[in-house]
Amino acid sequence: xxxxxxxxxxxxxxxxxxxxxxxxxxxxxLDLYAIYLTFGGFGVFLGIVLAPIVFVIAPWYAGxxxxxxxxxxxxxxxxxxxxxxxxxxxxxxxxxx
Numbered sequence: 001x002x003x004x005x006x007x008x009x010x011x012x013x014x015x016x017x018x019x020x021x022x023x024x025x026x027x028x029x030l031d032l033y034a035i036y037l038t039f040g041g042f043g044v045f046l047g048i049v050l051a052p053i054v055f056v057i058a059p060w061y062a063g064x065x066x067x068x069x070x071x072x073x074x075x076x077x078x079x080x081x082x083x084x085x086x087x088x089x090x091x092x093x094x095x096x097x
Contacts, residue, residue, distance in 0.1 A: 012089045019085060023078035030071040031055050034062035 035047040035058055047054040059071035 008093070012085070012093065016082070016085050016089060019078075020082055023074070023082060027055070027071070027075040027078065030074055031058045031062075034058050034066070034068055034071050037062070037066060037068070 031054070032044050032047060035043045035054065038061070039046070047058065055075070059075050062068040063072045
């Protein structure tokens with residue numbers, strides 16, 4: 001049983017890592033695309049330089065101004081999914097002390 005728990009915990013951790021990486025890349029690309037649609041190439045450069053501010057505001061702006069809701073769905077929806085997977089792993093495989 002201990003072997004199964006460690007194997008399942010490792011598998012869930014690997015899946016969580018893959019989901020996190022895919023979510024980060026998809027959010028980054030969609031936010032930069034939304035910035036490019038609005039401000040062009042120079043806006044993308046400023047978006048990379050001012051990343052923390054821009055990546056919070058850009059999905060909301062893209063949704064309300066252009067009707068392009070995918071950055072918001074991927075960014076915040078992915079955060080919810082990742083939180084659920086992380087919480088599930090913590091509940092199932094966390095060590096109670």
